[in-house]
Amino acid sequence: MQAPGFPRTELHRHLDVSIRLSTLHALAQDRGLVAASTSLAAFSDQILIREPMKDLASVLGSFKICQLVLDRPEVLERVAHEACEDVRAEGTSAVELRFSPTFVGEFGKLSWSDQLDAFEAGIRRFRDSLGPTESFDAGLICIVSRDYGVEAAEETVDFFLKNEGRFIGLDLAGNEIGFPNRMFEGAFARAKHAGARITIHSGEALGPETIWSAIEGLGARRIGHGIAAVRDAELMAKLRSDDICLEVCPTSNWLTQVVPSLEAHPLPQLLRAGVPVCINTDDPTLFGNNLPHEIDISKRFLRLTDAEVSLCFEHARRASFLPQSACP
Numbered sequence: 001m002q003a004p005g006f007p008r009t010e011l012h013r014h015l016d017v018s019i020r021l022s023t024l025h026a027l028a029q030d031r032g033l034v035a036a037s038t039s040l041a042a043f044s045d046q047i048l049i050r051e052p053m054k055d056l057a058s059v060l061g062s063f064k065i066c067q068l069v070l071d072r073p074e075v076l077e078r079v080a081h082e083a084c085e086d087v088r089a090e091g092t093s094a095v096e097l098r099f100s101p102t103f104v105g106e107f108g109k110l111s112w113s114d115q116l117d118a119f120e121a122g123i124r125r126f127r128d129s130l131g132p133t134e135s136f137d138a139g140l141i142c143i144v145s146r147d148y149g150v151e152a153a154e155e156t157v158d159f160f161l162k163n164e165g166r167f168i169g170l171d172l173a174g175n176e177i178g179f180p181n182r183m184f185e186g187a188f189a190r191a192k193h194a195g196a197r198i199t200i201h202s203g204e205a206l207g208p209e210t211i212w213s214a215i216e217g218l219g220a221r222r223i224g225h226g227i228a229a230v231r232d233a234e235l236m237a238k239l240r241s242d243d244i245c246l247e248v249c250p251t252s253n254w255l256t257q258v259v260p261s262l263e264a265h266p267l268p269q270l271l272r273a274g275v276p277v278c279i280n281t282d283d284p285t286l287f288g289n290n291l292p293h294e295i296d297i298s299k300r301f302l303r304l305t306d307a308e309v310s311l312c313f314e315h316a317r318r319a320s321f322l323p324q325s326a327c328p
């Protein structure tokens with residue numbers, strides 16, 4: 001692993017898809033989801049997406065295994081603790097971890113409150129293990145999942161508002177096609193009214209108009225991915241003037257075929273146009289990536305200079321929903 005060059009802040013990492021592969025393998029075997037004879041290497045081949053995906057169906061099995069193993073409080077506690085260990089080992093000092101209560105709870109019996117208690121406990125245990133001079137902070141973002149529909153979205157916002165002090169922000173994620181932002185305006189209006197810090201997955205699979213609706217219709221202060229902004233000069237000016245940061249995830253965008261190749265990724269163009277952008281991992285369990293890897297490919301394939309990489313982390317620090325004192 002690349003040695004940490006400077007303190008980093010990561011804004012976009014899905015906790016429910018950040019399960020260490022060795023842990024996922026052991027948990028899946030324990031539950032009979034894979035044969036006891038399946039090696040970690042064979043299991044990794046089954047789970048990891050190494051080439052651009054042909055279709056969404058090809059990764060649904062990997063998502064489902066993550067959902068099926070997140071079935072007990074002690075598992076969620078362990079996953080959150082290990083995610084913090086991994087993030088820290090990558091040289092990150094402040095991380096925002098997000099999870100979707102509807103996604104985690106889809107097949108199991110864990111209540112949303114039990115999920116939140118367990119994830120928080122894992123983060124707390126990690127923090128408590130650090131020495132007094134070690135600086136590390138992690139915060140949780142609550143995800144509203146588009147694919148479960150408007151009623152579930154309203155319930156998720158209720159859950160978020162009830163536990164607002166325990167989350168640092170609210171997100172909308174999932175399939176943009178078929179579940180447009182306008183469906184969720186009512187739910188997000190309530191969160192916005194309550195002063196929630198909002199980030200919205202948009203401008204990933206669809207065009208810049210979805211970023212406009214995330215900002216104007218849903219109150220987004222940051223955008224997950226948002227790379228379609230590069231096609232709209234007026235939108236880039238808006239992102240610049242309102243300091244709305246794009247949480248860019250290069251490997252994710254390549255593997256989900258949002259960009260044709262890493263070399264063609266628009267992150268450098270956005271950055272050089274003065275748009276606040278930062279570098280993130282998205283779903284480490286599926287992509288087998290980490291933040292040092294994203295930095296490495298940003299330099300090698302996207303051709304960012306060291307100074308430009310540093311600027312991305314400056315953007316992340318400034319845009320973080322964590323207390324500014326926590327961000328290096």
Ligand SMILES: [Zn+2]
Binds near residue numbers: 014201224
């Ligand atoms: Zn994401």
